[in-house]
Amino acid sequence: MAELINLVLLAMLALTALRIIFLKDLFAVIMLFGIFSFLSALIFINLDAVDVAFTEASVGAGISTVLMLGTLALTGRKEKANSHSSFLPLVVVCITGAALIYGTLDMPDFGDPDNPVHQHVAPRYIEESPKEVGxxxxxxxxxxxxxxxxxxxxxxxxxxxxxxxxxxxxxxxxxxxxxxxxxxxxxxxxxxxxxxxxxxxxxxxxxxxxxxxxxxxxxxxxxxxxxxxxxxxxxxxxxxxxxxxxxxxxxxxxxxxxxxxxxxxxxxxxxxxxxxxxxxxxxxxxxxxxxxxxxxxxxxxxxxxxxxxxxxxxxxxxxxxxxxxx
Amino acid sequence: MLEQHLAALPILIPLLAAPITFILGRSWFTWLFATSTSALACFFSWHLLAAALSDGVLSYALGGWPPPWGIELRVDTANAFVLLAVSTLSTLVLVYAKDSIEKEIEASKHSLFYTAHLLCLAGLSGMLLTGDAFNLFVFLEVSSLATYTLVSLASDRRCLTAAFRYLVMGTIGATFILIGVGMLYMMTGTLNMLDLASRIDVYESSRTINTGMAFIIVGVSIKLALFPLHMWLPPAYTYAPSAVSAFLASTATKVAVYVMIRFIFTVFEVEHVFEEMRMDLILMVLAIVAIFKSSYTAIVQSNVKTVLAYSSVAQIGYMILGLSLVSVTGLMASFIHIFNHALMKGALFMAVGAVFYRVGSVDIKAFRGLGKQMPLTMAAFTIAGLSIIGVPLTVGFISKWYLVTAALEQNHWVIAALVLAGSLLAVVYIGRVIEAAYFQEPTESQAHNKIKEVPWLMLTPMWVLVLANIYFGVDTSLTTEAANAASEWLFQNTEMATTRQEVIK
Amino acid sequence: MNFILDHYNYWITIILMMAGFYIVISANNLVKKIVGLNVFQVSVFLLYITMGKVSGGTAPIVVDGATQYSNPLPHVLILTAIVVGVATTAVGLALIVRIKGAYGTVEENEFKDQDDAI
Structure with missing residues (x-):
């Protein structure tokens, strides 16, 4: 069940991000960014990161959005039509994306307790910190x-x-x-x-x-x-x-x-x-x-x-x- | 008691002084306080270098937690040497800044300038000394935010767009580093650099590790303004206040170069990066293109600060070139050049700032006839300029000497020739300014205004740097000893890693 | 199929990163650039939190009966990174306000033209 929620939330997140690219109304862009932040906070909860979710909701969705709206009040809410070509950015982004995908190929499976991340350093935090730090x-x-x-x-x-x-x-x-x-x-x-x-x-x-x-x-x-x-x-x-x-x-x-x-x-x-x-x-x-x-x-x-x-x-x-x- | 904490003091002193400077507000005492704390940090970094030269490696476990569970500061000759250059330049620039910023920054913002400067120093020191990959990111951001502030303090409106561009590029770079560190962490479970190095062996041919490495190198390359990712640098250095340009040009990019060296040598292993991935070829080509393209661009600029900024991009090319030769001498040349370039560029930007202080412009036309009107400033500019070119008896010659030696050691005749050809381009862009100053008549408006020499508080740090340019150009024992120890230590370290790996196999 | 399920999180994260990165480098409007920067950073946070998850684990707060906890270290790193991100955003936005005051526009090509005209 948690996995299904995760899948749905991630898909929603991706849709929000893609919508931000094409919107010209900056007010809507910022509102969507607020939604994006809240959605990611939900995913963080789903992935057991409650502290991070708390921070993302208050800082990312809260303060950042307020500041962006404050800026918008001073600069105007419409983005002007973009005249210069978007070909080069697209190429750069695709190269970066391809590199990242290449990087995922050897990544350990999601959620596997045998992953190196869970084997080294972290066990001490989990096992000893209640005793060492209290x-x-x-x-x-x-x-x-x-x-x-x-x-x-x-x-x-x-x-x-x-x-x-x-x-x-x-x-x-x-x-x-x-x-x-x-x-x-x-x-x-x-x-x-x-x-x-x-x-x-x-x-x-x-x-x-x-x-x-x-x-x-x-x-x-x-x-x-x-x-x-x-x-x-x-x-x-x-x-x-x-x-x-x-x-x-x-x-x-x-x-x-x-x-x-x-x-x-x-x-x-x-x-x-x-x-x-x-x-x-x-x-x-x-x-x-x-x-x-x-x-x-x-x-x-x-x-x-x-x-x-x-x-x-x-x-x-x-x-x-x-x-x-x- | 202080001996025990020697490794932490150069970071902690400016870090603690910054909030105090902020509260002190607007007075000459703020300047005195900021300068003396920076001098104190400089004093301790001398001690740190001495300790590193005699004892080898110093490790300091913050919070008393042993690495890799806690954060470790790890000092060796290499970072202690770069730290010395950074903290010395910071102190000299602060001395220089008192009069210089009077003309360039609003009086109400002076205490903000000193605070941001100390934050930047603390961030750079942290980046140098930390032995933890994520802690590096945190200090990188401390220094970056302070740098954006410093650049945006100037009165010219173009400094705002320059700072914004710097912010966007800088944040992309930092985020790339974050992605790379995340991938390394994912495969190893640790963030401590030494621990990372020992655990990366186990997953030698992993695609994730290689991608992580590529992201870190690209991220750091943005920070160190490696061609073609240097586009943020020229506007930032051109429109920033002169004192800021002098400080950033001589320290910020150098620290990033050191971070690159540290990742390549202590985390990823030289053999892997250079022999299997052939990064050395990529870096070598980019470095050579950087030297020629940027030197050429520098020649056609009319703003002298832009000339110096493009010259900085070219000089970074020399540092990367030394690194890409993959030999003890090559790495030594890089380290020597990191130190020497700080001395040259610091003096040059200070001289240009002095011209701005009196003339109010840094266009090459404003330099006409200044050789007579501001003899001490222009003499300083000339000597530091000769040093950039690489004339014997200056530090620039020492840098070039070791770089050419390193190239010849491997029979790279072409590279040695290109290094010398690069110097000829420097002759042109420095020569244009010197010609304007000594051999052209001042413009009419300037001839009437009686232009005087700048206050001694600006001249002293400038001439300290100029004399250092000559002193270290003649007596090279300190620089070569430290640089040699640093590069031998780095190579020895990786050999140790390889032998250990063979034992495991 | 398993390979896809095991890597689904990573791939979505990468799509988000690409979207954010594209907004940063292609947008002409500075406010949108900052939004893009935030999207880019939040997706990197997702990458970290994803790797900290242990299937069947709970949040890393000691409770009776829990046997498996998720990894607390990525959470700590991302807490730090979120705060760093908001600090950068605030500085970027303050710069935008000043640029608007100095140039009268926040469209990149327009103030570039103004600078070139000088």
Whole structure:
């Protein structure tokens, strides 16, 4: 049954992707991309990757789509007819595709437990991590402890994205006069619903943040969800009101603080005589050390992701606001 | 205590300094902080090279988890040597940047520039030192995102399209690397490079492994701007702020060249890549085409930064050519050229940036008569230019010498002749600028404006590089010793792998 | 037949990659290029997750009674890659907004013409 669902979902995914190629209406293209992301999240669940599905749904289908729509508001929704020839790209793509197909010919069978991937390295994560790291969620163990340096790099990538967006788009507070016009002031239903929903979203974000050790979730997803709550607030009540809640300067400090918090765990373990990010050394008991270490670095991840995602949204929407005034 | 963490420090220092620089905001203190952290990273990479030369390989297990379960930093002479070039150039460029960016980047964005520069340094150091194939991808993206930022900071609007093109090409390259690493992982179950190398033997003739290898090589080739995948490079280097061009031209592509060497030599085995798949022929042809096509394009450009950018593509050709000769001397020539080219291109781009600082243009017409008006800058340009050409007593000569020796060792007379012919093209494109500076009268508008020499903070790093061009051109002991140790180590390593494989058979 | 069933996932993934890659290099509109880049990357994520699956396994979270878990390592790698992907997307889109402001268009051939005219 699961196999059948898988086949159907994959076929739908392929159809969506092919449709994107030929559509000229960019709004539809972006909506289809959102669908594409959600479909792939479903496939990820079907393939047992619940954490990945969670992230893809919140990041790929959520934040990416919002940012794309924000860009579209500034650039116009129609793609112009393409005059130049599409022959060369087709050749390049076909060569790449042929190489990939050639590569699949020796690939191990799908789902076979004897595949090399399941024989080397991974068994230790599956068998030992509940004892060595002490968490039931192996993905969190590997992410935060065994491959903690990758995750630090990833937080730095997010931070680098903030630097890039800020160097391109500046965030400016609007004057009081604009505040009355922005947002969806006249929609009372939206106001009431948003006021009900936003605290729940933030609560859910906190749950995802601190429950990531046991179930799917963790700092990334929590950061994105918390940012989504404030994005909703900014959309309904207007950008100036959102600035009043969390200002841009404060967000910059948060983004830096998250990275530094993560790294400080590593520095502390160096101080205690271990290698960088060796959580075993940060408490008397190795298991307790792992636990503290993972909680703190996940918090660092959550803070940075939240601050960066929200700042990027601020940057995009203050561009939109400015172009509306013009 | 620091000795124990020596391998991690060159990555961690700029990585930690970047968020702090961002908070510090707009002041001269930000500049001082960024420069001194970069200098500190440089100091530790000297130590790292010394340690690698005396002890051989340093391995550092991050998180205390032994490889292949955890991520490993693996330092040998080869990457310590490239790291030294990268961190030294980063420090010199930061010193130079203080005045240079005043004219090219809005004041409100100066702290963003320093932050992005440190992020880029951290990413490049991570790419060099890591021993894990996926970690390499992460640091590649750190450095790439920082690079797109740096390019887009200039005030000319064309920097935006250049940065966008760079972003699209760069992401395609990174995704190709991701596909390749995925295929290797699928067949071996590991991501650690050394572990990959030992497990790839078992699946020697697998089509999946070969495809994965091809994807990684193509992906890295985009990153290192190998002809014909170099199209992102000339606009990016032309329209980026001068300090950024100086830094990127002398480091970013070199790191990618090292990554290619590392994959070919330590992961895939030389025999397999070069003798069975004949990659050496493909690389050799592309390298030679790169040298001639790009040098020719450089000759007909009027923007001097574009000239230097195309010259960079040609110089990358020399590095790949050394690699494709598959010998200790050839690889040594590549390493020496990676180091030496950083010295030459850094100085050249700094000199051009100095001209922009005073004249406001980098068109070849703007150089007319500058030999008298900016004598120190143009002298620096001339010496570094002679070095690109390969005149004796400069580092360029040393690079060419080893490259020609390597070609002659294998009786490749044609290649040796082509290398020398390539230098003649360099004479033309460098010579045009020098001729304009010394033998042409300044244009009317420029003659009236009194053009002065640039501030000493810009001249000092430029002249440090120029003097290094001469010093390492005369006293070659450091470069040849490190490069020789690096390439012998790489070859010895693969021989070890082959003997081990024979034992298994 | 078995060969096809065993490789069906891989082949669909490759079709997706080709579709995404084609959009990136053929699209003239920059927003569409970024969408293509995302499609390309998501299909690579699918390739990784596909190889992590074990038939009859469950999600890699310890539960009583589970005997076989799917491989957690590809999941970790792809979590990282997704975040890297969204960071790149954000930067690309910010560049597009600036290009629109500087050139008045986001069609590649149109701003190329403007640059050539200078």
């Amino acid at each position: 968490l039931p969620n192996m993905v969190t163990s590997v992410l935060a402890s065994y491959r903690g340096f990758d995750t630090l790099g990833e937080v730095v990538v997010v931070f680098a994205a903030l630097i890039a967006v800020l160097s391109l788009l500046s965030i400016r507070k609007e004057t009081e006069q604009d505040a009355s016009e922005s947002g969806l002031k006249s929609h009372h239903v939206l106001h009431v619903v948003a006021k009900l929903v936003i605290p729940l979203i933030i609560l859910f974000a906190l749950y995802v943040q601190f429950h990531g050790d046991f179930g799917p979730g963790g700092g990334f997803q929590a950061g994105v969800i918390a940012a989504a709550a404030l994005i909703l607030y900014a959309l309904v009540f207007g950008l100036p009101n959102a600035f009043a809640v969390i200002g841009a300067k404060f967000l910059y400090c948060m983004a830096s603080a998250g990275v530094l918090l993560y790294a400080s765990v590593g520095l502390f373990s160096m101080y205690k005589g271990g290698n960088f990010l060796d959580y075993n050394k940060i408490a008397a008991e190795p298991l307790a050390g792992q636990h503290y270490g993972i909680i703190i670095i996940e918090l660092g991840v959550g803070i940075t992701v939240f601050a960066v995602m929200l700042s990027i949204f601020y940057a995009f929407s203050s561009q939109t606001a400015r172009s509306n005034i013009k």
